[in-house]
Amino acid sequence: xxxxxxxxxxxxxxxxxxxxxxxxxxxxxxxxxxxxxxxxxxxxxxxxxxxxxxxxxxxxxxxxxxxxxxxxxxxxxxxxxxxxxxxxxxxxxxxxxxxxxxxxxxxxxxxxxxxxxxxxxxxxxxxxxxxxxxxxxxxxxxxxxxxxxxxxxxxxxxxxxxxxxxxxxxxxxxxxxxxxxxxxxxxxxxxxxxxxxxxxxxxxxxxxxxxxxxxxxxxxxxxxxxxxxxxxxxxxxxxxxxxxxxxxxxxxxxxxxxxxxxxxxxxxxxxxxxxxxxxxxxxxxxxxxxxxxxxxxxxxxxxxxxxxxxxxxxxxxxxxxxxxxxxxxxxxxxxxxxxxxxxxxxxxxxxxxxxxxxxxxxxxxxxxxxxxxxxxxxxxxxxxxxxxxxxxxxxxxxxxxxxxxxxxxxxxxxxxxxxxxxxxxxxxxxxxxxxxxxxxxxxxxxxxxxxxxxxxxxxxxxxxxxxxxxxxxxxxxxxxxxxxxxxxxxxxxxxxxxxxxxxxxxxxxxxxxxxxxxxxxxxxxxxxxxxxxxxxxxxxxxxxxxxxxxxxxxxxxxxxxxxxxxxxxxxxxxxxxxxxxxxxxxxxxxxxxxxxxxxxxxxxxxxxxxxxxxxxxxx
Amino acid sequence: xxxxxxxxxxxxxxxxxxxxxxxxxxxxxxxxxxxxxxxxxxxxxxxxxxxxxxxxxxxxxxxxxxxxxxxxxxxxxxxxxxxxxxxxxxxxxxxxxxxxxxxxxxxxxxxxxxxxxxxxxxxxxxxxxxxxxxxxxxxxxxxxxxxxxxxxxxxxxxxxxxxxxxxxxxxx
Numbered sequence: 001x002x003x004x005x006x007x008x009x010x011x012x013x014x015x016x017x018x019x020x021x022x023x024x025x026x027x028x029x030x031x032x033x034x035x036x037x038x039x040x041x042x043x044x045x046x047x048x049x050x051x052x053x054x055x056x057x058x059x060x061x062x063x064x065x066x067x068x069x070x071x072x073x074x075x076x077x078x079x080x081x082x083x084x085x086x087x088x089x090x091x092x093x094x095x096x097x098x099x100x101x102x103x104x105x106x107x108x109x110x111x112x113x114x115x116x117x118x119x120x121x122x123x124x125x126x127x128x129x130x131x132x133x134x135x136x137x138x139x140x141x142x143x144x145x146x147x148x149x150x151x152x153x154x155x156x157x158x159x160x161x162x163x164x165x166x167x168x169x170x171x172x173x174x175x176x177x178x179x180x181x182x183x184x185x186x187x188x189x190x191x192x193x194x195x196x197x198x199x200x201x202x203x204x205x206x207x208x209x210x211x212x213x214x215x216x217x218x219x220x221x222x223x224x225x226x227x228x229x230x231x232x233x234x235x236x237x238x239x240x241x242x243x244x245x246x247x248x249x250x251x252x253x254x255x256x257x258x259x260x261x262x263x264x265x266x267x268x269x270x271x272x273x274x275x276x277x278x279x280x281x282x283x284x285x286x287x288x289x290x291x292x293x294x295x296x297x298x299x300x301x302x303x304x305x306x307x308x309x310x311x312x313x314x315x316x317x318x319x320x321x322x323x324x325x326x327x328x329x330x331x332x333x334x335x336x337x338x339x340x341x342x343x344x345x346x347x348x349x350x351x352x353x354x355x356x357x358x359x360x361x362x363x364x365x366x367x368x369x370x371x372x373x374x375x376x377x378x379x380x381x382x383x384x385x386x387x388x389x390x391x392x393x394x395x396x397x398x399x400x401x402x403x404x405x406x407x408x409x410x411x412x413x414x415x416x417x418x419x420x421x422x423x424x425x426x427x428x429x430x431x432x433x434x435x436x437x438x439x440x441x442x443x444x445x446x447x448x449x450x451x452x453x454x455x456x457x458x459x460x461x462x463x464x465x466x467x468x469x470x471x472x473x474x475x476x477x478x479x480x481x482x483x484x485x486x487x488x489x490x491x492x493x494x495x496x497x498x499x500x501x502x503x504x505x506x507x508x509x510x511x512x513x514x515x516x517x518x519x520x521x522x523x524x525x526x527x528x529x530x531x532x533x534x535x536x537x538x539x540x541x542x543x544x545x546x547x548x549x550x551x552x553x554x555x556x557x558x559x560x561x562x563x564x565x566x567x568x569x570x571x572x573x574x575x576x577x578x579x580x581x582x583x584x585x586x587x588x589x590x591x592x593x594x595x596x597x598x599x600x601x602x603x604x605x606x607x608x609x610x611x612x613x614x615x616x617x618x619x
Numbered sequence: 620x621x622x623x624x625x626x627x628x629x630x631x632x633x634x635x636x637x638x639x640x641x642x643x644x645x646x647x648x649x650x651x652x653x654x655x656x657x658x659x660x661x662x663x664x665x666x667x668x669x670x671x672x673x674x675x676x677x678x679x680x681x682x683x684x685x686x687x688x689x690x691x692x693x694x695x696x697x698x699x700x701x702x703x704x705x706x707x708x709x710x711x712x713x714x715x716x717x718x719x720x721x722x723x724x725x726x727x728x729x730x731x732x733x734x735x736x737x738x739x740x741x742x743x744x745x746x747x748x749x750x751x752x753x754x755x756x757x758x759x760x761x762x763x764x765x766x767x768x769x770x771x772x773x774x775x776x777x778x779x780x781x782x783x784x785x786x787x788x789x790x791x
Contacts, residue, residue: 019661151660180660224648319790323783380660390652417678419656419671479671480656545662592664599665603673606653607620610646611631 019150021180021381022141023188023373026130026154026168028087028211028237029340031055032367033137034374035145036383041192041374043367044144052366053140055210057132058082059121067136075268079260080106081119085239086133088211089115089126090171091163091505096235100243104260114167114505127171127507128515134175151178153377155369157212158184159232159396161442162454162484163505169481170512180380182481185209186216187227187391188372189338193363194220195375195389201333202228204322206351206359207369208314209339211237215318217325217332226392229325229415231317238274238341239267241307246270248306249285253294262289269294277303278343304346311350318354324415335359340366382548393418395478402439402448404429411476414444418482423475425491432464436472440486453504457486463493528581535584539576542588543569546595549602556601568594622672625697626680636694636756638684647681688772691752695769698762702769714771717744721778731789738782741775748772 023041025032030052034043043051050069058071059081066074074082083105089097094107094115108116108123117124134154141149154172156165165182172179186205193199199220207214214232218225246266250257257263269287276283277300285296322329335351337359342348351359379389394417400410403426411422428436436459443451462470471491478484489495507515546569554562572587620629627634630646652658654673659666683689692702721737728734748768755765 181657221648224652226648316790320787323786323790380657382661388652390648390655391657392648392651392655416682419674420678421675477675480674541661542663545666549662549666595663596665599663599669602666603654603669604620607629607650607673610649610653 018383019381020141020145020147021150021374021377021383022137022145022152023370023375023377024134024137024152024154024172024177025185025188025370025373026087026134026156026171027055027369028085028209028239029055030210030366031133031137032370033141034367034370035141036374036378037145041371041378043370044141046140053133053136054084055086055133056082056084057086057129059119059124061120063121065121065132067132076261076265079104079264081121083117083119083124083129084264085211086126086129088235088239089117090130091161091165091167092126093505100263104263113503114163114507125507125511125515127167127174130168130171131174131515134172134177138175138177149177150381151180151377153181153183153188153373153380154179155185155188155373156182156482157207157209157232157234158186158214158216158227158230159212159234160184160482161234161397161452162399162482163452163503164234165482166503166506169483170507173512174515179481180377182483183373183376183391184214184216184227184230184393184396184482185369186214186230186336186338187218187225187393188370188376189336189368190216190218190220190225190372191375191389191391192368192372193336193360194225195223196363199334202327202331203334203336204318204332204355205336205338206314206318206342206347207232207338208341208347209237210239210341211235213237213314213317215314215321217321217327223388224390224392227394228327229321230394230396231321231324232396233313233317236310236313238271238339241303241310241341241344242267242270242274244310245274245303245306248302249273249296249298250289250294253296255289255292255294258290265289273298274303274344278345300345303344307344307346311344311346314347315350315354318351329355332357336363336368337361338365338368393480393482395420395482397442397452398444399440399442399454399476399478399484400451401426401474402441406448408441408443408446408448408451411474412478416478418478419480421475421477423473426472426474427468428462428465428470428472429467431467433467433470434462434464435460436462436488438474438486438488440484454484455486455503455506457488459488461495462490463495465492532579532581532584535581535588536576539572539584539588542591543572543576546591549595549598553598553602553605556605557598561598564594565591565598622676626684626693629677629680630684632684634694634697636687636691636753638690640685643681643684647677650677687749687752688769688776691756691765691769691772694756695762695766698760698765700762700766702766702773710771710774714774718774718778722781725778725782725785728785731786734782734785734789741779741782745772745775745779748775 022033022035032043032051034041045051053068054072056071058066058074060066071082075084092115093113097115106118108118114125154168156168169179169182186207189205190203203218205216212234213236216230217228219228250266257266265287266289269285273283273285281300283298285298287294332355335355342365348359394415395412398410398414399412400408403409411424412420438457440454441448441451442454445451473489473491475487568591572591575583575587654670654677656670656674659670683693695702724737728737748771752765752768755761
């Protein structure tokens with residue numbers, strides 16, 4: 001039986017308002033969901049007691065979908081309809097996909113932007129496939145916690161670019177999850193590690209997952225986790241080692257993989273052998289390809305010879321980040337390992353050699369990310385006891401726009417703390433030019449061709465002027481999720497130029513809406529009912545937020561102002577009780593608008609408190 | 620306190636070049652603990668918007684104060700002497716000669732050790748220029764000569780970035 005929660009007197013007026021928020025690690029190989037219960041973060045198991053959900057989705061006959069282990073069972077016999085490692089396809093175009101992956105599935109040839117897969121259930125975007133995994137985890141959490149979820153923190157590799165992050169957020173929304181925040185995997189790991197060990201100082205998090213590699217340097221100070229620098233390779237992971245090892249063994253055995261099923265079988269056998277070799281010196285590689293049984297004894301040194309170039313690439317990225325952060329290697333207080341692939345002795349040894357100290361291994365590299373995400377979710381939900389946890393993250397890759405000659409003008413430099421906003425002015429090239437195309441790119445290289453295309457914008461309605469006279473101010477804003485938005489304005493005339501966005505590798509807003517309408521994971525209820533419920537939930541949130549703001553800072557308001565807010569809140573309570581969605585939204589808007597000055601005043605008080613707090617400490 | 624409050628006042632620090640880095644970091648954490656959007660996830664739209672604006676503002680001020688060259692430039696600006704680097708590209712002949720010598724040395728350097736020689740030279744010049752900048756701003760209140768030092772330091776920083784790129788290329 002679960003223990004009853006007893007809150008501190010006065011701390012939480014309504015214990016039943018405790019919000020259930022979860023952390024989700026959407027991994028290349030496995031995914032997990034975790035929650036904080038009775039003050040302890042734990043991964044939630046499925047009916048069989050397993051916490052790891054293989055990130056595999058199989059589209060079956062008759063419109064059914066198998067997820068996880070059930071799906072994996074079809075990986076060899078039904079490879080084209082069994083999608084694994086879909087994370088590697090998020091926010092990616094066909095050109096980004098390696099030859100091996102391209103052979104594994106039926107990709108839609110003429111898809112622009114993000115890849116599309118042709119399956120027996122129709123054409124699927126990686127976002128929809130990921131949403132299946134997320135919906136399964138959401139279901140697991142709701143069953144285990146026996147509650148409606150307030151929201152989720154979903155982790156992404158620190159080195160994910162904007163398109164990959166946006167795709168992840170779209171997938172979560174498609175799965176019916178309210179995304180409280182996207183946070184980076186190494187940061188999540190450091191939260192779990194740091195809070196459990198009360199660590200202070202500068203830590204390096206080395207995160208080698210199935211499909212991505214991240215390295216982050218973080219400073220931990222009394223519950224504040226500050227990312228100093230981050231780097232990595234979003235297309236390098238344990239999968240690559242498995243594939244290379246499988247190829248090596250097959251060549252050695254004189255066998256050849258004939259089709260996608262064979263390749264899947266060889267990969268799985270290679271992974272099994274790799275895992276055995278983490279603890280044993282010898283293993284037997286066993287699989288069946290082209291109807292022939294391949295069995296070969298392999299040694300750890302064989303695997304290490306194959307894995308060495310991949311591990312060397314990770315160390316090169318580590319070196320670059322340490323250089324970027326301008327810190328000495330011996331200034332680092334500890335190294336945290338994350339990701340199943342860090343179980344390989346070769347990885348541990350390479351990390352040890354680079355930093356001159358042994359990495360910390362007293363945590364489960366598979367679970368630590370989800371556990372940290374759960375802590376952050378609990379804090380964001382505002383639950384009592386979540387403490388003063390605060391995450392200060394950075395932009396992983398520089399953001400800029402294309403200028404004449406295919407060059408990149410950087411607007412936001414990598415490792416800038418987020419949220420951040422930067423403006424830059426541009427001008428017209430020709431007399432009478434009334435439109436301008438803006439190409440947003442991400443990356444560290446000087447040529448547009450070497451960077452990642454994020455989106456193209458077109459600005460219309462610039463007043464005709466001589467060349468060079470217009471002043472178009474382009475503002476880049478990166479929010480706390482690490483997501484970019486761009487605005488443009490012609491300054492001399494004050495004309496707000498209209499902007500149309502074409503994401504290079506993302507889904508357009510229309511596509512997301514369509515997928516939502518197609519009732520992904522919500523077959524049981526219709527759109528109107530869902531929209532009403534969402535409006536009601538939003539209204540509840542707004543009312544709760546206002547009540548807590550009034551409780552803490554109500555003294556900032558004159559009695560007249562207070563009366564206006566109270567009246568508007570009452571109207572909202574009344575409309576919320578009914579079933580007219582438009583009326584609910586209208587009264588929410590009215591209340592929100594009226595709280596603007598109050599919000600500004602409260603923020604001001606917070607800032608004065610921050611400074612005053614310091615001064616007292618100084619005494 | 621409003622969004623246009625200057626960086627020093629926002630951080631409750633005296634308006635001068637010399638800065639206590641640990642204090643700056645601690646104040647940034649204290650300010651973000653109050654205004655960061657994570658503190659307002661469940662709040663109304665107005666609060667979320669205000670939090671976003673303030674968190675952006677705090678980060679902007681933090682980055683500017685943490686970087687000595689940008690901090691120097693900012694103090695010059697506050698003193699009514701904008702840097703206007705694009706309009707002031709004329710540097711003393713002696714300074715330009717030194718720049719060319721460094722660039723040649725970097726171009727000819729073939730090993731990490733040779734690059735390190737250039738780097739140490741660069742670091743020394745940077746340190747001296749920062750000392751002159753501090754003296755101009757904090758002791759003599761001479762914003763005009765401080766602005767000249769800042770322009771020189773901007774050249775030095777660009778060269779330092781080139782050195783970094785060479786090292787990165789060398790180390791793969």
